[in-house]
Amino acid sequence: MPSNRFQSGEMVMGRWPGSSLYYEVKVLSFNSDTQLYTVIYKDGTELELKEADIKRLSGFRQSGGHSRSRSRSPSRRRSRSRSPGRVTRRSSSRTMETRKEARKELKRKEVQEVQLSPVEKLVENNSNNKHDTKAENATAHRVSKKSEAELELNRVAVRYNLRPRKEEVETKLSEPERLEKVAKPLKEMKLSADRPTDLEFGGRIGAFFMIFLLPAMTFLLLLMCSQEDPSLLNFPPELPTLDALWDIQVFGLVILWFFFQALLYLLPVGKVVEGMPLRSGKRLKYRINGFHTFVLSTLVLGAAYYQGVDLSYIHTHFLQFAVSAFVLSVLLSVYLYLRSRRVPQDELAPGGNSGNMFYDFFIGHELNPRIKSFDLKYFCELRPGLIGWIMVNISMLLAEVKIHKLDAPSPAMILVNGFQLLYVADALWNEEAILTTMDIVHDGFGYMLAFGDLVWVPFTYSLQSFYLVNHPNPLSWPWTVTVVAINLIGYFVFRKANSQKNAFRRNPADPKLSHLRTIPTATGKSLIVSGLWGFVRHPNYLGDLIMALAWSLPCGFNHILPYFYIIYFTGLLIHRDARDDKQCRRKYGSAWDEYCQQVRYRIFPGIY
Ligand code: NDP
Secondary structure, three states, X not given: OOOOOOOOOOEEEEEOOOOOOEEEEEEEEEEOOOOEEEEEEOOOOEXXXXXXXXXXXXXXXXXXXXXXXXXXXXHHOOOXXXXXXXXXXXXXXXXXXXXXXXXXXXXXXXXXOOOOOHHHHHHHHHHOOOOOOHHHHHHHHHHHOOOHHHHHHHHHHHHOOOOOOHHHHOOOOOHHHHHHHHHHHHHHHHHHHOOOXXXXXXXXXHHHHHHHHHHHHHHHHHHHHHOOOOOHHHOOOOOOOHHHHOOHHHHHHHHHHHHHHHHHHHOOOOOEEEOOOOOOOOOOEEEOOHHHHHHHHHHHHHHHHHXXXXXXXXXXXXXHHHHHHHHHHHHHHHHHHHHHOOOOHHHEOHHHOOOOHHHHHHHOOEOOOEEOOEEHHHHHHHOHHHHHHHHHHHHHHHHHHHHOOOOOOOHHHHHXXXXXXXXXXXXXXXXXXXXXXXXXXXXXXXXXXXXXXXHHHHHHOOHHHHHHHHOOOOOOHHHHHHHHHHHHHHHHHHHXXXXXXXXXXXXXXXXXXXXXXXXXXXXXXXXEOOOHHHHOOOHHHHHHHHHHHHHXXXXXOOOOHHHHHHHHHHHHHHHHHHHHHHHHHHHXXXXXXXXXXXXXXXXXXXXX
16 A cells, blocks of 8 residues: 555544645645645645645644734735745754855845745744844834735745736836735635536537537437337427427416425424534524425325316326426526626535636535525425426326226336335435435536436336327236335335435434444545445435336346336446545545445446
């Protein structure tokens, strides 16, 4: 194993990229592959640094006295600038002659070059230097008369080596102009420091194409599924007319559904809980009433059905519903992107702030967009689309009965409806668990999630029931029992893994979890290494995939189309696992490596 000089949790001095300035940082982890340390600055900025850019704290501590620097903020701390004008005081063996020479050199460079800030010197002089030179004192005196705001700007400007050269200062710029000149590159530098370095989904170009690829894929799937023979040999499907794609009444119904769900979300029922701490340290509050909403929505639709409303209308206008939901998701994404341009930097998603319009629009620029206390991302994640998926399934079931003049829905249709109903009801029953997922904690709310929540989930996850309406598949009893057993095994693994991790994260000292073996990490959190979490690294994904298989099996083996979900979902979860692995390695460093050594497989035991 390559040796790493600094340990996770250790406080060290880290060089700010692009400058020669060092700040106090905490080592979070070391990546032996890239040989980089992940460190966190006191303002919450995380960066990866080379070993050469890290110094031990002891080398930077001052030899006597204490700093009278106004603030304890790391960003305001006096830095060990390596600018040419700097005098070093560390060596005790230095002779008086050398010191004199150094002072002369300092004076000479101040006259010639400038880089040193007077404020920098003020702080230095106050704090440490017992051998002040007249020149330094004079500079300090001059600067002490400046306004507080200017002092701050100067201080920061020096930190980033942005101080203009003396010649520039002496030009005819007015004071406000000069300050503006200094502040502008500083602002740009801060912005670029907050930008993600490794872009996901194929970067800018990948994200740009995904914007078009995702809806194209959805409509292709629906068109393929509408064909009498949905085999791949029948690709491409016939293109529909404009009338078959758009109906203003359908669009109205989609909007009505969205606002009906929003209204239910606002109902003051269910508890209010706090989410994970944000970068600012704040915690947002969320109302947990998803399951209530689900029950109420079902009751309203049930009442409508008994009043004679034909719910199979969704099936007959399915493509139009999908197009309307797509239009809504685009409108929502545009709104989200526009509003995200006005929010403060610390409210942006860490991964969705690349500076590229298309990438940020796709990934999601703002982390938690809210209209007062109405959280748009949290609302969309589990309500209009997820509950909408079940409504679509019910519509398909009714359409099957109607079209084939059946007394009751087919066993295959009942299984698909029943399995997916269990999945959605479970998600809403355990709604609180979503607050620790990547979507809420890490991803911004943009086109990716808006499209995923409002279009992809209700219109592609219901593909099996849509398929069964026109492609019936009789099931034998033994096969029915086998498929039910597969779904139950999947559900057991999925639910137990998720519940165990959630319970452990909420209270690691819970006596009910005392049988679990764990590995401590430098962050104070531990990782479970026994039971399901010791079997594979993502047992919850494994359970989810087993269930996905059970949802497709009732559709038989004539066509691959009903298996689209499990194929796509396997890809999604493998990609998600890779993203999570990266984040966990960053968070937990060597403890995560140890976990990976103990639990070798990611999702599929013995395979992957
Ligand atoms: P997880 O719920 O698995 O969360 C991953 C996090 O769990 C890690 O970042 C880490 O966070 C923690 N963790 C990982 N390993 C351990 C361990 N050994 N011990 C303790 N904590 C650990 O991932 P997701 O948010 O991706 O998924 C949640 C559920 O949603 C899954 O069941 C997934 O299948 C499902 N899902 C379904 C989708 C669908 O479309 N149907 C789409 C995406 C997900 P930390 O340590 O910070 O707590």
